[in-house]
Amino acid sequence: MKKVSIINGIVAPLDRSNVDTDAIIPKQFLKSIKRSGFGPNLFDEWRYLDHGEPGMDCSNRPLNKDFVLNQKQFENTKILLTRSNFGCGSSREHAPWAIVDYGFRAILASSYADIFYNNCFKNGLLPIILSEEIIEELFTLSSDQLSISLEIDLEKQIIQDSNNFKISFEIDSYRKYCLVNGLDEIGQTLKYESAISIFESSHKEKYPWLFKEIKI
Amino acid sequence: MAGKTLYDKLWDAHLVRSDENGSDLLYIDRQLIHEVTSPQAFAGLRMNHRLPRRAGANLAVADHNIPTKDREKGIEDPVSALQIQTLGDNCDEFKIPYIPMEDARQGIVHVVGPEQGATLPGMTIVCGDSHTATHGALGALAFGIGTSEVEHVLATQCLVQKKMKNMLIQVDGKLEKWVTAKDVVLTIIAKIGTAGGTGYTIEFAGQVISAMSIEERMTVCNMAIEAGARAGLIAVDQKTIDYMKDKPFAPKNEDWKLAESYWNTLTSDTSASFDKKIILNGSDIQPQVTWGTSPELSLNIHDKIPRKNPEYLNALTYMGLNESTSISDYLLDKIFIGSCTNSRIEDLRDAAQIVKGKKVASTIKLAMVVPGSGLVKKQAEAEGLDRVFKDAGFEWRDPGCSMCLAMNADRLAPGERCASTSNRNFEGRQGQGGRTHLVSPVMAAAAAINGYFVDVREIV
Numbered sequence: 029m030k031k032v033s034i035i036n037g038i039v040a041p042l043d044r045s046n047v048d049t050d051a052i053i054p055k056q057f058l059k060s061i062k063r064s065g066f067g068p069n070l071f072d073e074w075r076y077l078d079h080g081e082p083g084m085d086c087s088n089r090p091l092n093k094d095f096v097l098n099q100k101q102f103e104n105t106k107i108l109l110t111r112s113n114f115g116c117g118s119s120r121e122h123a124p125w126a127i128v129d130y131g132f133r134a135i136l137a138s139s140y141a142d143i144f145y146n147n148c149f150k151n152g153l154l155p156i157i158l159s160e161e162i163i164e165e166l167f168t169l170s171s172d173q174l175s176i177s178l179e180i181d182l183e184k185q186i187i188q189d190s191n192n193f194k195i196s197f198e199i200d201s202y203r204k205y206c207l208v209n210g211l212d213e214i215g216q217t218l219k220y221e222s223a224i225s226i227f228e229s230s231h232k233e234k235y236p237w238l239f240k241e242i243k244i
Numbered sequence: 245m246a247g248k249t250l251y252d253k254l255w256d257a258h259l260v261r262s263d264e265n266g267s268d269l270l271y272i273d274r275q276l277i278h279e280v281t282s283p284q285a286f287a288g289l290r291m292n293h294r295l296p297r298r299a300g301a302n303l304a305v306a307d308h309n310i311p312t313k314d315r316e317k318g319i320e321d322p323v324s325a326l327q328i329q330t331l332g333d334n335c336d337e338f339k340i341p342y343i344p345m346e347d348a349r350q351g352i353v354h355v356v357g358p359e360q361g362a363t364l365p366g367m368t369i370v371c372g373d374s375h376t377a378t379h380g381a382l383g384a385l386a387f388g389i390g391t392s393e394v395e396h397v398l399a400t401q402c403l404v405q406k407k408m409k410n411m412l413i414q415v416d417g418k419l420e421k422w423v424t425a426k427d428v429v430l431t432i433i434a435k436i437g438t439a440g441g442t443g444y445t446i447e448f449a450g451q452v453i454s455a456m457s458i459e460e461r462m463t464v465c466n467m468a469i470e471a472g473a474r475a476g477l478i479a480v481d482q483k484t485i486d487y488m489k490d491k492p493f494a495p496k497n498e499d500w501k502l503a504e505s506y507w508n509t510l511t512s513d514t515s516a517s518f519d520k521k522i523i524l525n526g527s528d529i530q531p532q533v534t535w536g537t538s539p540e541l542s543l544n545i546h547d548k549i550p551r552k553n554p555e556y557l558n559a560l561t562y563m564g565l566n567e568s569t570s571i572s573d574y575l576l577d578k579i580f581i582g583s584c585t586n587s588r589i590e591d592l593r594d595a596a597q598i599v600k601g602k603k604v605a606s607t608i609k610l611a612m613v614v615p616g617s618g619l620v621k622k623q624a625e626a627e628g629l630d631r632v633f634k635d636a637g638f639e640w641r642d643p644g645c646s647m648c649l650a651m652n653a654d655r656l657a658p659g660e661r662c663a664s665t666s667n668r669n670f671e672g673r674q675g676q677g678g679r680t681h682l683v684s685p686v687m688a689a690a691a692a693i694n695g696y697f698v699d700v701r702e703i704v
Contacts, residue, residue: 044558046538048670050649050670050671051670054672055650059280059309059324059327059651060323060327061284061287062283063284063287082323113438113439116439117374118373118374118668119388119389119390120390121391124390139442141442142408142474143374143390143469143474146389146390146393147392200265200266201265202263213396214294214395214396216404217269217396217402218399218400220260220261223260223261224260224269224271224400224402227260227271228271234506235506236499236502237364238273238367241298241299241300242341242493244342
């Protein structure tokens with residue numbers, strides 16, 4: 029996984045609460061057996077005026093001009109600004125895959141659904157939790173100007189713009205450590221192989237029926 | 245000293261190690277696998293030259309993409325066909341137990357697991373699907389995970405997790421007849437909101453929950469995720485133990501005795517404390533219909549659709565509803581009885597009771613019943629339920645996720661309005677532009693007969 033340190037970029041404001049993973053990446057695109065290529069279909073039903081299917085050339089599709097990602101000033105955005113309970117619903121990791129594939133590196137929201145939040149960290153995507161007041165302030169800043177740019181420093185846990193906006197944010201230390209170092213979590217867990225084996229033997233002794241293999 | 249909650253007990257029994265930063269390594273007893281969220285996990289194993297730690301601790305079955313009719317013709321959509329083929333190939337390569345489409349036991353992964361005894365009380369159970377919460381009804385710790393975590397469990401039989409907080413939702417009293425488990429859980433979601441359970445594991449308890457069958461409890465736990473909680477739980481009681489008895493993969497003989505005595509300890513201690521406690525009265529719960537595009541936007545059948553305040557504007561517009569009208573004012577286009585929430589034999593029996601001897605309204609374009617598994621289908625046919633539905637004008641399909649998420653050919657056209665026994669009414673969930681109203685099987689059956697929503701209690 030790529031290391032995450034400083035994220036510098038334009039902020040795209042998506043002014044909605046409870047954005048679900050079905051909206052982030054609709055089900056027809058989940059038929060892919062790959063991890064990449066979901067970016068053109070991120071927010072497909074909001075972004076395009078026609079119905080999208082896998083394999084379509086999205087460059088020819090009619091765009092919903094009102095949708096934030098179709099507005100010129102948010103081109104090359106790297107930071108998604110949104111509201112509470114972002115990523116609720118289905119556990120599909122295709123949601124963070126699509127967000128990253130589109131080019132986003134960080135999300136700013138007042139809260140996230142648990143599974144989505146967890147999935148972000150496996151993909152080098154930084155989901156930052158900010159208070160409702162700060163989120164409101166950022167939406168106001170965004171609507172006052174054509175677009176705003178922010179710099180997110182993960183190591184220092186600071187977000188700032190080139191003017192007077194500067195705040196710190198909280199993040200779990202283990203998750204930060206994995207992002208900053210670009211660590212493979214499976215590799216990390218495999219370091220505890222002996223602890224797993226010891227646990228497994230005692231678990232088997234206590235609950236032998238759990239170790240009966242399924243045979244179809 | 246404060247006692248332990250059921251969640252605490254399950255967590256402690258699976259704790260491999262704790263890190264000083266507060267994250268734990270948790271041992272996973274069972275992983276369920278389906279075609280949509282697993283191909284990239286297997287590809288990851290292959291890329292890193294890793295093998296499953298315990299292949300036989302997994303169970304795979306295709307459900308999301310699978311056609312629900314004309315199966316003998318194969319899968320028409322080549323992209324779906326490839327995904328299902330890939331699941332079969334991956335299971336072959338990595339020696340993962342796999343129930344193929346042709347097998348009578350095939351079905352929705354959350355129906356098949358308990359039905360086969362592949363998911364048991366006291367287990368930690370994961371699946372790349374948010375409705376894994378269903379299995380919590382057995383007194384197991386079950387939750388949905390992403391694809392990276394599917395790969396993590398395959399490779400290590402463990403997950404790095406942070407423990408959630410404990411929430412108790414207690415439903416006292418008694419439900420009125422024809423008020424169902426679905427109405428209970430929709431009422432709970434409306435009360436606490438779709439993020440109300442975020443960061444918590446919810447234990448459901450109280451007289452109403454105790455009085456429920458195991459299948460009804462599965463309906464409740466299934467939708468814990470719609471309240472934001474990754475896991476829902478219900479304590480083990482004699483019904484749980486009776487339900488597990490003689491299931492194909494349930495323990496036998498000496499193992500059964502050991503398991504039974506362990507399972508009987510799987511309840512929250514009376515002295516346990518919860519971080520949050522919510523109490524509802526069962527007799528207040530009415531048949532529910534969701535009107536919006538989030539499961540929390542639900543109303544009692546006789547209540548009016550809310551006013552057009554800014555918060556509800558998007559939902560009302562998308563759903564094509566006018567403020568302050570009655571939900572019964574709107575004609576329905578399609579009826580879907582199925583999904584991991586409501587496709588078990590008891591759901592079909594209940595719906596058939598309403599449908600028996602009646603006809604689907606002529607204005608309904610399609611009414612379909614999709615049993616949760618091949619075995620549910622077989623049982624329903626043995627009881628003659630298929631005839632009841634077919635005689636009324638329902639289509640009787642093969643098992644799968646079907647129109648709950650419309651990854652196969654079963655879907656709504658733009659603007660179509662559907663009474664659905666599934667779990668999500670998000671925009672586009674059942675087909676782009678489709679309008680979903682979540683209800684219980686008996687409410688869906690009553691709506692099919694009338695062509696619009698009615699209070700099921702008034703027509704029986």
